[in-house]
Amino acid sequence: xxxxxxxxxxxSREQVSRIDRGYYRRPSLMRSWRTWLCAACFIxxxxxxxxxxxxxxxxxxxxxxxxxxARVESDCQACHVPFTPIKNDTWLSTDQTRAxxxxxxxxxxxxxxxxxxxIAADAGSCASCHTDHRGRGADITRVADxxxxxxxxxxxxHRLAGQAGTIPPSVVTIPITRFDNEHHPEFESLRKDPxxxxxxxxxxxxxxLVFGGPSKNPPMTYEMLATxxxxxxxxxxxTAGDLVQLDCGSCHEFAPSIAPGDVxxxxxxxxxxxxxxxxxxxxxxxxxxxxxxxPLEPEKPDTVLPHGxxxxxxRRFILTTLLEQSPSAQSLLDAPQPPKALxxxxxxxxxxxxxxxxRLEARVNASRTFSRGACGKCHDVVDAELPMAALLDAARxxxxxxxxxxxxxxxxxxxxxxxxxxxxxxxxxxxGFDCRLxxxxxxxxxxxxxxxxxxxxxGTTHLSPLDNSLVMIAxxxxxxxxxxxxxxxxxxxxxxxxxxxxxxxxGYHGLGPHHGLGPYPGLPGAATVDSEAAAELRHALRLE
Amino acid sequence: MIIGGKTWPxxxxxxxxxxxxxxxxxxxxxxxxxxxxxxxGGSSQPGLIYGIAGGLIIVFELLLxxxxxxxxxxxxxxxxxxxxxxxxxxxxxxxVLMHARLLVIGGLLNVALMxxxxxxxxxxxxxxxxxxxxxxxxxxxxxxxxxxxQIDHVAARECLDMERLIRAVCEPxxxxxxxxxxxxxxxxxxxxxFRAMTGIQGRVIETVPxxxxxxxxxxxxxxxxxxxxxxxxxxxxxxxxxxxxxxAETFFATLRAxxxxxxxxxxxxxxxxxxxxxxxxxxxxxxxxxxxxxxVHVPLSLALGVLLAVHIPVALWYW
Numbered sequence: 001x002x003x004x005x006x007x008x009x010x011x012s013r014e015q016v017s018r019i020d021r022g023y024y025r026r027p028s029l030m031r032s033w034r035t036w037l038c039a040a041c042f043i044x045x046x047x048x049x050x051x052x053x054x055x056x057x058x059x060x061x062x063x064x065x066x067x068x069x070a071r072v073e074s075d076c077q078a079c080h081v082p083f084t085p086i087k088n089d090t091w092l093s094t095d096q097t098r099a100x101x102x103x104x105x106x107x108x109x110x111x112x113x114x115x116x117x118x119i120a121a122d123a124g125s126c127a128s129c130h131t132d133h134r135g136r137g138a139d140i141t142r143v144a145d146x147x148x149x150x151x152x153x154x155x156x157x158h159r160l161a162g163q164a165g166t167i168p169p170s171v172v173t174i175p176i177t178r179f180d181n182e183h184h185p186e187f188e189s190l191r192k193d194p195x196x197x198x199x200x201x202x203x204x205x206x207x208x209l210v211f212g213g214p215s216k217n218p219p220m221t222y223e224m225l226a227t228x229x230x231x232x233x234x235x236x237x238x239t240a241g242d243l244v245q246l247d248c249g250s251c252h253e254f255a256p257s258i259a260p261g262d263v264x265x266x267x268x269x270x271x272x273x274x275x276x277x278x279x280x281x282x283x284x285x286x287x288x289x290x291x292x293x294x295p296l297e298p299e300k301p302d303t304v305l306p307h308g309x310x311x312x313x314x315r316r317f318i319l320t321t322l323l324e325q326s327p328s329a330q331s332l333l334d335a336p337q338p339p340k341a342l343x344x345x346x347x348x349x350x351x352x353x354x355x356x357x358x359r360l361e362a363r364v365n366a367s368r369t370f371s372r373g374a375c376g377k378c379h380d381v382v383d384a385e386l387p388m389a390a391l392l393d394a395a396r397x398x399x400x401x402x403x404x405x406x407x408x409x410x411x412x413x414x415x416x417x418x419x420x421x422x423x424x425x426x427x428x429x430x431x432g433f434d435c436r437l438x439x440x441x442x443x444x445x446x447x448x449x450x451x452x453x454x455x456x457x458x459g460t461t462h463l464s465p466l467d468n469s470l471v472m473i474a475x476x477x478x479x480x481x482x483x484x485x486x487x488x489x490x491x492x493x494x495x496x497x498x499x500x501x502x503x504x505x506x507g508y509h510g511l512g513p514h515h516g517l518g519p520y521p522g523l524p525g526a527a528t529v530d531s532e533a534a535a536e537l538r539h540a541l542r543l544e
Numbered sequence: 545m546i547i548g549g550k551t552w553p554x555x556x557x558x559x560x561x562x563x564x565x566x567x568x569x570x571x572x573x574x575x576x577x578x579x580x581x582x583x584x585g586g587s588s589q590p591g592l593i594y595g596i597a598g599g600l601i602i603v604f605e606l607l608l609x610x611x612x613x614x615x616x617x618x619x620x621x622x623x624x625x626x627x628x629x630x631x632x633x634x635x636x637x638x639x640v641l642m643h644a645r646l647l648v649i650g651g652l653l654n655v656a657l658m659x660x661x662x663x664x665x666x667x668x669x670x671x672x673x674x675x676x677x678x679x680x681x682x683x684x685x686x687x688x689x690x691x692x693x694q695i696d697h698v699a700a701r702e703c704l705d706m707e708r709l710i711r712a713v714c715e716p717x718x719x720x721x722x723x724x725x726x727x728x729x730x731x732x733x734x735x736x737x738f739r740a741m742t743g744i745q746g747r748v749i750e751t752v753p754x755x756x757x758x759x760x761x762x763x764x765x766x767x768x769x770x771x772x773x774x775x776x777x778x779x780x781x782x783x784x785x786x787x788x789x790x791x792a793e794t795f796f797a798t799l800r801a802x803x804x805x806x807x808x809x810x811x812x813x814x815x816x817x818x819x820x821x822x823x824x825x826x827x828x829x830x831x832x833x834x835x836x837x838x839x840v841h842v843p844l845s846l847a848l849g850v851l852l853a854v855h856i857p858v859a860l861w862y863w
Binding site for chain 1: 580581582587588589592593649650651652653654656691692693694697832835836838839842843844846847850851854858860861862863
């Protein structure tokens with residue numbers, strides 16, 4: 001028997017009821033979840049974006065700005081122009097957009113052109129190199145090498161043509177792609193010493209300051225120095241009878257090592273650098289006069305000629321000093337000639353003015369000759385014609401000025417206060433190294449100076465340290481030993497590792513940090529640094 | 545399987561086009577990187593173009609949703625849309641990464657947008673991977689597949705069929721053991737049967753010959769009431785031992801040994817019903833895996849669209 005035989009038939013309704021025809025109308029659990037999640041995400045996203053409209057810097061800024069820009073961090077329009085690319089290497093940037101953006105930066109920052117011959121289109125906008133929004137501590141001046149080498153790798157194609165004569169010849173015409181011995185030229189600033197000072201580092205670095213064979217002077221000991229100089233220069237372990245032994249720090253002092261209250265003269269170049277980056281200028285009065293006083297006359301060592309005078313100042317000082325030593329001669333020279341009296345009434349015999357004038361002129365001439373020799377020991381000395389001083393001119397009544405006398409003057413020594421003209425250097429992080437590492441040529445050598453070349457203790461051959469054209473600073477190779485990618489040398493010793501990117505040594509605006517933001521060196525308007533010591537002395541002598 | 549297999553001839557042009565586009569885009573990007581010395585960002589020429597392309601792709605991807613809502617529009621077949629959705633979505637990953645400076649980005653909006661994008665892409669790839677093998681698993685492991693939302697209805701219906709069969713052929717339980725809701729005087733036995741054709745089973749309405757009540761089958765009715773029926777109604781959620789195939793085989797073997805031989809067909813049908821219930825449970829789990837990723841993919845895609853709509857004007861305003 002089957003079910004049909006049992007008298008029951010399956011109706012069509014029963015068959016249809018086996019399928020739930022309305023299942024798709026009922027919301028399934030997964031579909032409900034999806035709907036609710038979609039609604040939640042949509043509302044959350046819209047709400048979050050709406051919140052961002054009121055907190056634009058927090059939501060839309062790609063990162064914190066540097067500390068210097070923190071003041072305008074919440075004011076996007078301080079630096080941005082709506083719908084204008086802030087970088088000039090974007091797709092839609094134009095000269096106009098770049099000018100608009102740079103004008104925003106130049107409201108606060110000076111941005112002089114990098115080079116007078118640069119092509120304007122090659123120079124990026126401010127933000128193209130100085131990318132902000134990288135956090136408070138970011139250094140936006142440390143730009144990638146590519147921002148420099150994009151032009152310097154083929155600098156000939158990136159400088160204006162036909163104006164090559166407007167700037168001094170420079171090695172920047174050499175393609176530069178990175179800092180190493182192959183892709184970076186030797187330092188142009190160290191090619192030749194422009195100074196005229198006759199100075200032997202080798203002699204001064206020798207104990208007793210005797211170098212180059214027998215000398216008429218005995219070796220110098222500390223007891224031969226003045227008390228103040230002895231206190232300053234003599235090491236604690238030395239005795240007064242020991243030979244004077246100078247080292248680099250005896251003359252090249254750094255600002256951080258100066259005692260508080262000790263005022264020193266400096267130069268604009270050193271002042272533009274960090275304290276301790278460069279040694280303070282060598283001062284004759286502090287570093288030289290201990291061994292090189294300038295007496296007016298050999299027999300009177302206490303009367304010394306100030307350092308740094310020009311010819312007229314020197315003559316006036318010598319005359320004034322010699323006259324001060326002889327007040328009677330001064331009054332006699334200045335007073336009108338008295339009428340001659342009878343022999344019985346004559347005062348004590350005094351030489352006639354003419355005789356005094358002649359004697360004074362002889363002393364002045366002797367002092368001038370002696371001083372010229374003293375100056376010429378270290379300086380180039382050139383003749384300087386001066387009108388005969390009225391004081392010494394016998395025909396001074398109306399005819400003075402017609403006669404000339406030959407004095408001398410000392411041209412500027414031109415020793416750079418900062419040697420690198422287009423780069424920066426900081427001695428402070430290099431203090432851990434022996435000075436010889438970079439200034440080996442300044443140390444004394446075993447051979448005599450007269451030979452022109454000398455061999456130092458290590459067997460390295462150098463030009464004589466007496467050669468004024470020799471720069472006592474090692475070149476590029478001394479830098480690339482450390483400023484290179486980290487690695488190992490042949491013996492497995494670690495080498496390199498110090499930064500060697502372009503901005504490690506170079507600046508862009510004004511070429512170098514020591515030049516500030518001034519014009520290109522050598523062009524009209526470039527600043528020159530006068531000898532402040534000479535200026536102060538002239539002021540003290542009331543010669544200005 | 546969405547990719548490969550029989551659909552490979554239609555996928556191949558997409559794969560080639562995506563590879564060519566990715567390689568070309570990467571080459572341009574690397575060339576610009578080498579030329580400028582820094583990672584091109586969204587405002588660089590390639591970065592901006594990739595941003596526009598990536599934005600358009602995302603907009604197209606989002607259009608799949610309304611497209612499914614309006615199936616009647618003649619805007620290409622659903623398969624073409626899905627294929628374009630998959631391949632363009634994969635292409636958007638390298639494009640958008642290059643637009644976003646290879647993730648070297650900052651800003652809450654940018655980071656949130658990129659995070660959403662990566663989550664959407666990851667969930668999409670996860671869903672794509674599931675779609676690669678889960679359908680085959682359905683064919684292999686769930687031949688009794690039904691509509692996901694019908695599982696409870698079908699299982700209840702099958703339970704009712706079994707109950708009627710038991711009532712027709714098994715000795716009734718004592719009055720004390722009989723549940724009140726079991727009072728049903730129907731004596732017909734229409735059960736849901738399954739016919740296999742080319743490896744696919746289909747449900748059919750099957751009639752079962754019903755003879756007289758088989759003596760000695762009261763235990764079958766009791767076991768049905770106590771173990772089989774609850775499992776058929778609730779499935780594995782009831783923590784029934786019958787959810788395990790091995791336990792079920794042991795259970796029915798024991799029941800078959802303790803029952804008259806004439807009841808073997810009834811026991812076999814009960815065993816088959818339990819097997820169907822296990823398949824329904826497995827189908828439900830597989831279905832959840834197959835579609836569960838959409839709980840992440842779709843809502844996050846919606847949020848991504850909102851943030852993208854804000855990102856575009858903001859990026860152009862402050863770029």
